[in-house]
Amino acid sequence: EVADKLAFLQNSIGRALGPADRWLLPRGITTLAARMEFPHKTTQLIYDYFSRNDKVARIYYPGDPASQGYEIAKRQMRGFGGIISFELEKGLDPKKFVESLRIIDLAESLGGVESLIEIPALMTHASIPRDIRLKNGIKDELIRLSVGLEDGQDLLDDLKQSFSKI
Template identity: 50%
Template sequence: MRKKTLMIHGGISRDKTTGAVSIPVSHASTFKQDGVGNFKYEYARTGNPTREALETLICDLEGGVRGFAFSSGMAAISAVMHLFKSGDHIILTDDVYGGTFRLATKILSRYNIDISFVDTSDAQKVNEAIKLNTKAIYIESPTNPLLKITDIRKMAQIANENHLQLIVDNTFATPYWQNPIELGAHIVLHSATKYLGGHSDVVAGVVVVSSEELANEMHFVQNSVGAILGPDDSWLLIRGIKTLALRMEEIETNTKAIANFLQSHPKVKKVYYPGFSTHTGYDTHKNQSRGFGGMLSFDIGSGHLAEQVLAKTKLFTLAESLGAVESLISLPAKMTHASIPKEHREVLGITDGLIRISVGIEDVQDLLDDLAQAIE
């Protein structure tokens, strides 16, 4: 099946008992066994029919061996990090989500897991960062919030040559536009709160792995740590995924128009959007993805001006998160990336005047009018 069809009919798309085309929500915490050790479901933390339907669906969409659903995107990332042990070394994209940065520097450091932040768009720098105890390369592509691009195939080659795991946060691209496992990644994850859910009404995370060995390890972590996604949220996520393709196409159309408007505006200093042929990594992204997504950032010149713009928008909602049907606007330096030290943010290019936009599905002219009046 092609992607659009797979989002409707992938995974466990109907109830086998009743034929219901909407998967029922199973609230059961435990299940009757037909004798000791003879069961399909044992305990809801270990397995749940509604969560299983979601996990099978996301596995199909990403082309992996098995999927796993967690209570948030950070729970999913944390679960993946539980695959490693004290003394291991992990290479992370330098321009990484603030929550991932906080986890790496404030939590993983407690367990003596060594982290190096590297510009993974530069393969030579990645090779130079590999140590004897390196176990994984963790990338975002595009990154949050500067939309930097990493060559996933190249990272997979480096990972395989050095017996490392390649982990890809695919939240921005979504499985509709990009499938890292097909490009050689071993683990792909999403903050499913974002585009997969798409309606600002669910907090969730998902992981898909490329091998049975990783599937067994990941299930052991999921069951042992227990940060599972509940059945109601699993059902909401299944429903959201059904319209993912349509939403992403409309969002991308709107984003292109907004990016072009900002690029030509005299008050805007710089626009970060992977759909521009001048964007660093454009050719790489075009070669590994089918679309450019709905995220862009632009620098208005100062934190004072940025906060003025954010205060004046009427349709763009000032809020954390992204990937929803409504357009959202934020100031990374003081919101999503506030946990990153200012000096490190400035080296990366996350200035006080950088504004991040998550474009929704509203009428694009209304969005353009809103931005125009806010900037003026």
């Protein structure tokens, strides 16, 4: 029973750092500012592209002036970060979209130095019954993108070619 509870907690909130991760932590902190600034600029480019894309139904990004939290984010943040979520127009296949990407990798764990993408309905929230997911705003067409350190134009080109396939 205890093992089951621990397994659940490890799966949902993660484990304690291992020795190697603990050793690497101070090294990573020294470059944190640069690793945050670069994706922020690229994510803004991606936001601009998404906001003009007729295949994108909705964008979730604190840098979106139409966002409910935009004014708060503007006051509290130095940039709007490297995570952007968006919904494809109804009827478009998010699985086909992410599988068509060439640079951006499909992954459940976001926030690395490489650009990663996920479909919450099929991945992180797959165990939640669909009606509950939908009630909480997690639609089948929702996609989350974590922008890494790749060249911004390369990422835009990757997204554009993927949109052309759906």
